[in-house]
Amino acid sequence: MVIVGILLVFVFGIFGVPQEWSGTGLLAAITKRINLGLDLKGGTHLILQVQVNDAVNVDSDNALERLKEDLRTHKINYAEISKPDALNHPETIVVKGVSPDQTSDFKSIISDRLPDYEPTSGAENSWTVAMKPLSLDELKKRAVEQAIETIRNRIDQLGVSEPVIQENGLGKYQILVQLPGVDDPARVKQVMQSTAMLEIKQSLGGPYPSEQAALQDKGGVLPPDAVLLQGKSIGSRNNDTGEQWYFISRASAVSGRDLRTAEPTTDENGQPAVRFILTSEGGRKFYSFTSAHVGDNLAVVLDNKVQEVAVIHDAIRETGIINGRFTQQETQDLSMTLRSGALPAGIKYLEERTVGPSLGADSIRSGVRAAVFGMLAVLIFMLIYYRWAGVNADIALILNLVILLGFMGYFGAVLTLPGIAGVILTVGMGVDSNVLIFERIREELRNGKTPPSAVEQGFGHAWITIVDTHVTTIVSAAILFLFGTGPVKGFATTLVFGLAANLFTAVFVSRVIFDWVLSRKQRGEALSI
Amino acid sequence: MEFFKNTNIDFLGKKWYFLTFSLIFSVAGLLSIAFWHGIPLGVDFRGGTLVYVKYAHTPDLAAIHSDIERAGLKNERVQSYGPATNNEVLIDLDIRETSEQALDQGKNLIIQALESHATPGRQDLNNSSSLAIAKYLLDKDPLHLAADADANARYTAIAQAIVDYRDKVKGGVLGSIDELKSVADPAVVASLEDNFFLSDFGIRNVEIVGPQVGQQLRKQAILATLYSLAGMLVYLALRFEWIYGVAAVLTVFHDTLITVGAFSLLNKEISLTVIAAILTLIGYSNNDTIVVFDRIRENIKLLRRDKLADIVNKSINQTLSRTILTAGLTFLTVLALYLFGGEVLHNFSLALVIGILIGTYSSIAIAAPILVAYQEWRGERGKQPIAMPLRAGSGPTQPKEKVKV
Numbered sequence: 001m002v003i004v005g006i007l008l009v010f011v012f013g014i015f016g017v018p019q020e021w022s023g024t025g026l027l028a029a030i031t032k033r034i035n036l037g038l039d040l041k042g043g044t045h046l047i048l049q050v051q052v053n054d055a056v057n058v059d060s061d062n063a064l065e066r067l068k069e070d071l072r073t074h075k076i077n078y079a080e081i082s083k084p085d086a087l088n089h090p091e092t093i094v095v096k097g098v099s100p101d102q103t104s105d106f107k108s109i110i111s112d113r114l115p116d117y118e119p120t121s122g123a124e125n126s127w128t129v130a131m132k133p134l135s136l137d138e139l140k141k142r143a144v145e146q147a148i149e150t151i152r153n154r155i156d157q158l159g160v161s162e163p164v165i166q167e168n169g170l171g172k173y174q175i176l177v178q179l180p181g182v183d184d185p186a187r188v189k190q191v192m193q194s195t196a197m198l199e200i201k202q203s204l205g206g207p208y209p210s211e212q213a214a215l216q217d218k219g220g221v222l223p224p225d226a227v228l229l230q231g232k233s234i235g236s237r238n239n240d241t242g243e244q245w246y247f248i249s250r251a252s253a254v255s256g257r258d259l260r261t262a263e264p265t266t267d268e269n270g271q272p273a274v275r276f277i278l279t280s281e282g283g284r285k286f287y288s289f290t291s292a293h294v295g296d297n298l299a300v301v302l303d304n305k306v307q308e309v310a311v312i313h314d315a316i317r318e319t320g321i322i323n324g325r326f327t328q329q330e331t332q333d334l335s336m337t338l339r340s341g342a343l344p345a346g347i348k349y350l351e352e353r354t355v356g357p358s359l360g361a362d363s364i365r366s367g368v369r370a371a372v373f374g375m376l377a378v379l380i381f382m383l384i385y386y387r388w389a390g391v392n393a394d395i396a397l398i399l400n401l402v403i404l405l406g407f408m409g410y411f412g413a414v415l416t417l418p419g420i421a422g423v424i425l426t427v428g429m430g431v432d433s434n435v436l437i438f439e440r441i442r443e444e445l446r447n448g449k450t451p452p453s454a455v456e457q458g459f460g461h462a463w464i465t466i467v468d469t470h471v472t473t474i475v476s477a478a479i480l481f482l483f484g485t486g487p488v489k490g491f492a493t494t495l496v497f498g499l500a501a502n503l504f505t506a507v508f509v510s511r512v513i514f515d516w517v518l519s520r521k522q523r524g525e526a527l528s529i
Numbered sequence: 530m531e532f533f534k535n536t537n538i539d540f541l542g543k544k545w546y547f548l549t550f551s552l553i554f555s556v557a558g559l560l561s562i563a564f565w566h567g568i569p570l571g572v573d574f575r576g577g578t579l580v581y582v583k584y585a586h587t588p589d590l591a592a593i594h595s596d597i598e599r600a601g602l603k604n605e606r607v608q609s610y611g612p613a614t615n616n617e618v619l620i621d622l623d624i625r626e627t628s629e630q631a632l633d634q635g636k637n638l639i640i641q642a643l644e645s646h647a648t649p650g651r652q653d654l655n656n657s658s659s660l661a662i663a664k665y666l667l668d669k670d671p672l673h674l675a676a677d678a679d680a681n682a683r684y685t686a687i688a689q690a691i692v693d694y695r696d697k698v699k700g701g702v703l704g705s706i707d708e709l710k711s712v713a714d715p716a717v718v719a720s721l722e723d724n725f726f727l728s729d730f731g732i733r734n735v736e737i738v739g740p741q742v743g744q745q746l747r748k749q750a751i752l753a754t755l756y757s758l759a760g761m762l763v764y765l766a767l768r769f770e771w772i773y774g775v776a777a778v779l780t781v782f783h784d785t786l787i788t789v790g791a792f793s794l795l796n797k798e799i800s801l802t803v804i805a806a807i808l809t810l811i812g813y814s815n816n817d818t819i820v821v822f823d824r825i826r827e828n829i830k831l832l833r834r835d836k837l838a839d840i841v842n843k844s845i846n847q848t849l850s851r852t853i854l855t856a857g858l859t860f861l862t863v864l865a866l867y868l869f870g871g872e873v874l875h876n877f878s879l880a881l882v883i884g885i886l887i888g889t890y891s892s893i894a895i896a897a898p899i900l901v902a903y904q905e906w907r908g909e910r911g912k913q914p915i916a917m918p919l920r921a922g923s924g925p926t927q928p929k930e931k932v933k934v
Contacts, residue, residue, distance in 0.1 A: 039873070047742060049741075158660075159685070182658075182660070183658045183659065183692070184658030184659070184660045184661060185633065185735075186633065186637075187658065187660045187661065187664075327667075327668050328667055328668065329664045329667050329668060332681070349632040349633075349739070350632070350738075350739040350741050350742045351632075351737065351738050351739060351742045352632055352633055352735070352736075352737040353735065353736045353737070354732075354734065354735040355734055356696060356701060356731075356732070356733040356734055357693070357696045357697060358583075358696040358697060358700055358701045358733060359581070359733045359734050359873075361697065362871060363871055363873050365871075366869055366870055366871030366874075367870060367871065367874070369869045370865045370866045370868070370869040370870040370871075370874075371865075373865040373868075373869055374861060374862035374863075374864075374865035374866060375862070377858075377861045377862070377865060378858050378861060378862060381858060381861070382858075384530060385530050385854070386530075387530075417873055417874060418802050418805055418874070418877060421866055421870065421874055421877060421878070424862050424863075424865065424866050425809065425859075425862065425863070425881070427862050428858055428859035428860075428861070428862035428863065429813065429816070429855075429859060431855070431858050431859075432816065432851075432855040432858075432859070435851050435854045435855050435858070436820065436851055436855075439848075439850050439851040439854070442531070443847065446534075446535075461827070464823060465819065465820050465823040465824075468768060468819045468823060469815070469816040469819050469820065471764060472760075472761055472764055472765075472812055472815045472816065472819065473809075473812035473813070473815070473816060475757070475760040475761065475764060475812075476757040476760065476761070476808045476809070476811050476812040476815075477808075477809075477812065479753050479756050479757045479760060479808070480753060480757075480805055480808050482753075483749045483750075483752065483753040483756075484753070484801070484805065485746075485801070487801070487802060488801050488802060488804070488805045491802070491805050491809075492805070495809070
């Protein structure tokens with residue numbers, strides 16, 4: 001009774017309640033319950049590394065600016081302040097030549113204003129101001145989390161079903177991205193990595209045909225409050241002829257941080273464009289800027305490229321349009337990247353795998369074929385070799401598979417191609433328990449024991465061995481699970497579930513069947529084994 | 530039916546033959562590792578770029594080779610993959626052509642090189658993703674959906690249908706764009722015909738592993754194997770005596786060595802899945818060893834007067850039937866995997882095929898003799914040559930209440 005109940009529970013685990021009782025209906029039910037791995041389904045697998053030092057550099061750059069400012073306001077003299085090794089030690093700022101009688105002021109400024117930093121004194125009144133290790137770790141961790149969040153936002157908008165975006169536990173600052181059904185990693189990367197830094201600034205002059213021409217116009221020197229930027233639409237429908245250069249103010253009226261949302265739209269000529277809406281704070285800033293600059297030129301700058309320059313006719317509060325001669329797809333991509341914010345740090349790709357859907361389908365076919373052949377060979381052999389006891393073993397084996405697949409259905413475990421191999425291996429190793437028991441029973445019978453006591457002894461002796469063998473195999477499978485990635489993990493999962501189920505079926509179920517057979521036999525009648 | 534009944538083979542008497550056999554294979558493997566093929570590492574461990582290409586016709590490997598060389602790539606290997614009727618080619622670029630800065634550069638160069646008959650200004654429909662096709666359709670708008678809010682969704686669905694037809698019905702390579710009329714609107718097909726061309730191949734699968742990941746995975750594979758061995762040692766030392774653990778681990782080490790050696794001799798690549806197979810056979814070989822050890826432990830208790838060598842021999846013979854049967858059955862399933870499991874699982878199942886043969890052999894020929902050799906060595910050193918003592922509670926006298934699960 002117990003066995004039938006368990007059987008039903010696990011069959012439910014595999015199929016759920018199918019919509020229809022036909023082959024295709026059952027197949028659909030199985031694929032809904034059991035998750036296929038990327039190697040069977042097809043898709044893209046990426047491992048990327050967050051360049052956390054970028055985030056640290058941003059933080060320490062800010063800290064350096066703040067420190068400079070504070071030292072000035074507190075009238076503390078120093079010879080030089082710099083970050084000597086931004087590449088390898090982005091967390092370190094060195095201040096040279098701080099006068100000795102101002103040391104305590106210097107220290108108190110840092111502890112007040114830069115609580116994440118710690119000053120240590122060095123030779124000749126120089127101070128090394130480095131981020132505290134705890135804060136540094138925290139900052140790096142946050143950069144990775146934020147990168148995951150940003151990437152997830154962007155991937156979500158690609159409309160991929162069931163993407164996996166998580167920290168890759170095996171390496172430092174690595175992110176694993178798995179996108180089932182996506183066969184174009186180049187496009188995914190493009191969407192993931194686009195930074196789209198939006199700034200709206202004042203245009204101070206231009207356009208000029210070249211950098212030299214622009215500089216000549218200002219007497220050969222760059223005005224201190226301006227930068228020279230190229231006017232180049234990032235839209236692919238731009239028909240820019242020749243170069244255009246503009247002087248753009250350093251300070252921006254509003255930036256990407258002031259953005260509330262962005263959406264694709266069309267401009268007054270019916271061309272695709274992007275409409276952005278600012279936050280109320282951003283809107284206030286934008287309003288005060290535009291009302292002060294009516295008649296001046298305004299530049300929309302995206303990733304340091306001037307998209308368009310327009311005259312401010314009126315004070316604008318919180319909404320505007322970017323027209324960069326985009327295609328419709330580009331307006332969608334751009335709105336999306338504007339909405340999802342910028343990555344906190346650069347990313348570097350470490351691994352890229354794409355499995356085409358046709359290959360996955362082939363793999364399933366050959367994997368299932370191998371499983372069926374292997375299983376049939378074992379089932380038939382057991383029948384021939386052990387006769388009625390072979391039926392017993394075959395029942396146990398089939399039940400073993402049902403439980404294994406049911407487990408996987410319940411736990412949402414992922415079935416990979418090596419996982420299918422794990423199922424096949426479970427059949428081979430699962431039958432070992434039955435062989436162990438049956439051989440022992442035969443031996444006891446040969447030694448003259450009666451069938452009931454031979455069964456009793458056989459199970460008893462084999463049980464210890466079975467526990468030992470299963471534990472050691474589960475140990476190595478568990479280690480595989482901890483260390484492995486993707487497909488290998490799938491293999492370890494099926495092996496562990498399969499062996500655990502085997503303990504139940506080969507020992508308990510087989511025993512119950514034997515007892516049932518024995519109870520129907522006359523005393524002294526032989527056992528078919 | 531019974532194959533083995535009351536066998537009485539003197540296994541220990543043949544230990545020198547076994548030792549010679551094992552030595553020949555281990556040394557051959559070691560020599561191959563040291564002087565011939567080394568340990569051929571798969572792309573997972575060495576890093577590099579693998580591109581699996583399916584052709585519409587029988588591929589001309591020499592032409593592919595020269596196309597790629599002309600693109601400026603070096604050190605590539607071009608080989609046919611899987612059964613010849615599949616028309617598949619595997620192009621393998623080593624790590625020197627895989628830069629960390631632009632990971633997919635090698636892949637892109639290969640595709641460009643193979644599209645040698647490309648029509649300038651057109652895209653290759655056989656190597657366009659559904660995303661790229663959807664983007665194109667949305668741009669060109671052949672169905673004049675611009676005003677519709679769901680234009681994006683509809684073109685995405687059309688692109689997906691086209692790609693599905695190409696990959697699932699035509700096996701990855703379209704013969705002519707006209708074939709798409711069965712899945713897409715004629716206006717769409719006409720627009721595609723004007724702006725796309727068809728190359729004679731399709732990319733089925735790409736694996737690119739940068740040097741950093743390769744190094745990371747190498748370290749993990751070694752650690753996983755070592756932890757696995759240590760786990761066995763500890764468990765067996767707890768359940769039996771420490772010498773049993775040592776014997777089992779030495780045996781498994783012997784199996785691993787011979788399997789890796791065989792991969793080196795055959796010049797087959799060791800990938801992540803092969804490591805999984807090796808860990809599995811560590812577990813499997815241990816199974817076999819434990820079955821014999823369990824019997825030895827049981828017999829030591831029953832036959833206190835006998836010499837350990839006799840007990841071990843008797844135990845091996847008693848379990849021989851089970852050993853051969855299980856090995857045979859597992860071998861059958863693994864053989865099915867090797868023969869029918871497809872190209873992707875080829876090396877994985879090869880490792881299991883070799884491993885099961887060696888694992889079965891070694892539990893009889895290596896593990897048991899180590900136990901006896903240790904005991905004889907103790908005897909020579911003047912210590913009492915007794916059989917290994919038993920740990921309380923682990924003997925075969927308690928099983929009755931344990932059976933009631």
